[in-house]
Amino acid sequence: MYMSIKLVASDLDGTIISESNYINKSNLDAIDMMNNNNINFAICTGKSYSVSKNLCEKCNATYGIFSNGSQIYNLKTGTPIFKSSLDYSDLKYCFEVAKKFHLHVHAYSDNQLITERLEFLDSRNFKLQKFPGFEFIITENVLDYIIKNELPIYQFVISGYSSLQNVKEEISKASNVSISKISKFGQYKDKILNKEYEYLSIVPTNTSKSNALDILGKYLSISNDEIMAIGDNLNDVDMVKKSGVGVAVANAYSELKDVAKYVTHNDVSAGGFAEAVYKFITFDNK
Numbered sequence: 001m002y003m004s005i006k007l008v009a010s011d012l013d014g015t016i017i018s019e020s021n022y023i024n025k026s027n028l029d030a031i032d033m034m035n036n037n038n039i040n041f042a043i044c045t046g047k048s049y050s051v052s053k054n055l056c057e058k059c060n061a062t063y064g065i066f067s068n069g070s071q072i073y074n075l076k077t078g079t080p081i082f083k084s085s086l087d088y089s090d091l092k093y094c095f096e097v098a099k100k101f102h103l104h105v106h107a108y109s110d111n112q113l114i115t116e117r118l119e120f121l122d123s124r125n126f127k128l129q130k131f132p133g134f135e136f137i138i139t140e141n142v143l144d145y146i147i148k149n150e151l152p153i154y155q156f157v158i159s160g161y162s163s164l165q166n167v168k169e170e171i172s173k174a175s176n177v178s179i180s181k182i183s184k185f186g187q188y189k190d191k192i193l194n195k196e197y198e199y200l201s202i203v204p205t206n207t208s209k210s211n212a213l214d215i216l217g218k219y220l221s222i223s224n225d226e227i228m229a230i231g232d233n234l235n236d237v238d239m240v241k242k243s244g245v246g247v248a249v250a251n252a253y254s255e256l257k258d259v260a261k262y263v264t265h266n267d268v269s270a271g272g273f274a275e276a277v278y279k280f281i282t283f284d285n286k
Contacts, residue, residue: 005245005281006226008034009065009213010273012045012052014232015249016059018269023058026271030278031060037283040220044209046180046201046235048108048154049073050134067108067155068180068235069212070203072219082215084204085152090174094156094202095143097170103160105142109151111135114142159199168200176205180235201235210238230276231256232268247276 106115240246249272264272
């Protein structure tokens with residue numbers, strides 16, 4: 001028997017929004033129903049606040065967990081509830097490991113994404129005009145740019161078509177970082193190498209979507225048993241596993257489905273998010 005749900009926390013890409021940036025109307029209707037019945041709704045994404053806030057507004061979310069847990073915002077007021085940035089010594093170590101393995105890196109600051117190239121970002125529909133107030137910085141050396149400009153970094157990302165398991169093991173030696181599970185973008189599979197594009201998200205120690213959800217729950221005086229978490233990718237595993245009701249949408253990776261209490265019949269495009277909301281929440285005001 002599940003407790004009454006007071007907070008729904010959902011991943012964004014692949015859970016509410018499809019690869020083509022399509023949002024099924026049933027998902028938006030379910031969010032409106034939650035808002036009309038005083039059920040808190042939070043977006044939990046690996047992207048930064050500045051990149052995601054317009055989509056969060058489109059989804060009418062009240063709260064947002066960004067950069068895999070290192071930023072929490074009240075989206076209605078635009079004020080931060082929690083922020084944690086990486087120590088420069090750990091950032092330097094992670095950068096050196098990435099270069100050792102000849103991998104791509106990019107970093108999220110408050111209003112900037114610092115990268116060495118935009119090819120992959122462009123392929124994921126990262127278009128400059130979509131993010132007013134947000135700046136893409138292309139530089140020969142990401143680390144030097146960050147240190148020179150004294151930027152707080154909330155998430156450092158290492159990515160490539162190579163397996164990142166060895167990279168993850170080496171970076172785990174850095175004492176003050178948390179490393180997400182290796183996530184994959186199956187839609188960017190290299191057909192010649194037969195490999196998916198993988199990425200590692202590196203954030204400050206004890207930082208994750210799950211821990212950020214704990215912080216938000218305490219902020220709202222809501223227990224884990226009263227939280228439903230919905231996701232599709234590997235960086236959603238911990239929050240889906242820990243929440244009172246953990247849901248994987250139909251298009252989720254099998255590792256997430258294995259820990260979910262419920263797997264939707266519908267995928268992201270067909271309204272899997274809405275299916276989960278209506279299954280576990282009874283609305284008084286329809």
